[in-house]
Amino acid sequence: MNTSEPSRSAGYSESEHSVSDSFADDPVFHKQLKRVLFDVEVPEQGKESLLNALAQNQADVSSSDTLPSVSRRSFLKKPGTLVGLSTCLMLTALLAIFWVSRQPEISLASLNPELNLDSRLLSEFDDHFSTQLPVQGGWQNQGHLVLLDKTYGLSLGQSSVHDVAVRFFRLHTGRTRSVYGALLQIPAARVYPQPELTVFDSGKVEYSQLAKGNYATVKWVENDQVYVCIVFGGARELEALGRALQSAAA
Numbered sequence: 001m002n003t004s005e006p007s008r009s010a011g012y013s014e015s016e017h018s019v020s021d022s023f024a025d026d027p028v029f030h031k032q033l034k035r036v037l038f039d040v041e042v043p044e045q046g047k048e049s050l051l052n053a054l055a056q057n058q059a060d061v062s063s064s065d066t067l068p069s070v071s072r073r074s075f076l077k078k079p080g081t082l083v084g085l086s087t088c089l090m091l092t093a094l095l096a097i098f099w100v101s102r103q104p105e106i107s108l109a110s111l112n113p114e115l116n117l118d119s120r121l122l123s124e125f126d127d128h129f130s131t132q133l134p135v136q137g138g139w140q141n142q143g144h145l146v147l148l149d150k151t152y153g154l155s156l157g158q159s160s161v162h163d164v165a166v167r168f169f170r171l172h173t174g175r176t177r178s179v180y181g182a183l184l185q186i187p188a189a190r191v192y193p194q195p196e197l198t199v200f201d202s203g204k205v206e207y208s209q210l211a212k213g214n215y216a217t218v219k220w221v222e223n224d225q226v227y228v229c230i231v232f233g234g235a236r237e238l239e240a241l242g243r244a245l246q247s248a249a250a
Contacts, residue, residue, distance in 0.1 A: 105192045106156060106163060111228045113208045113215035115154065117182050119168055125153035129187050131165045134222050137200040138249030139183075144172045145244050147183070154184075163190070171244055179237045184228040191226045195219040200229060202242030207234065 116122070125131065131151055133139045139147075147169045153162030164186050171179040188194060197204055197220035206217045216231045216238040231238045 104157060104190075106186060106190050108191055108193055108195060108219065108226075110156065111164075111184060111186070111191075111219065111226075112206070112217060113210060113230050115156075115164075117154075117166065117230065119152060122152035122154060122166065125151040125165050126162045128153070128162050129165070131167075131185055132225070133167075133183075134200065134220075134225075134227050136198075136222060136249075138245035138247070139200075141248040143244060143248040145241070145248065146170050146172075171241055173240045179231060179233060179240050181229060181231040181237075181241065184230065186226045186228075188221050188224050188226045191221075195221045195226060198222060200227070200242075200245060202238050205235075205238055 133147070139145075147167050152166040152168075154164040154166055155161065156163045164184050167183045167185075169181055169183060171181075173179055197218070199220055199222065200218055201220070202218065204218060206219075208215045208217065213232060214234045216234060218229045218238070220227055229241075231241055
């Protein structure tokens, strides 16, 4: 049997029965420690060195506390520095506002019948910008041209903000016949390049043949808004719309 180590019971915990803990509660140990500490002789030179070190440390702390105030006073005495700092802060704020408010440009060519113009899939316009009908061309004096009261919104990018306002219309051309279309409105500042027309002109038209049907598109700019009229049909439907608008404008 190995007798080099005493046997330990299973419930013994070395962390709970350390040597330091055994002496910590012994009053005899405290008396002996106190006597030893007070019996230590401190050399006179060692005492002076200790006092000098403490005094130097206190002086360093005091000087470090006064340095910031001195720096602030000297800084405030330089108006040129303050003006430069104010200018930098103002430019930073202006740049931040510019980048936040700046929105990506919309290509004029992308405003075409390939857009999703199904009212069942569009949400109501979020009033991201003010909408109005074109002043010229008879759009406000509708006559047989009926524009739906509800305005829809269309987002062209990843943003949830609506880029385009869409209003659908219907033109009665006979007892059983009608022309259907959509009038798109976009702030002119966001569209590039600008349309050449400044009023609706059925003679300047783009025709499209898509899998979902034929379309005729007219684009123009009025004041600070770009309008795109997309007619579901071809030349005959577009000519009918042009005659109705001329009659309403007269």
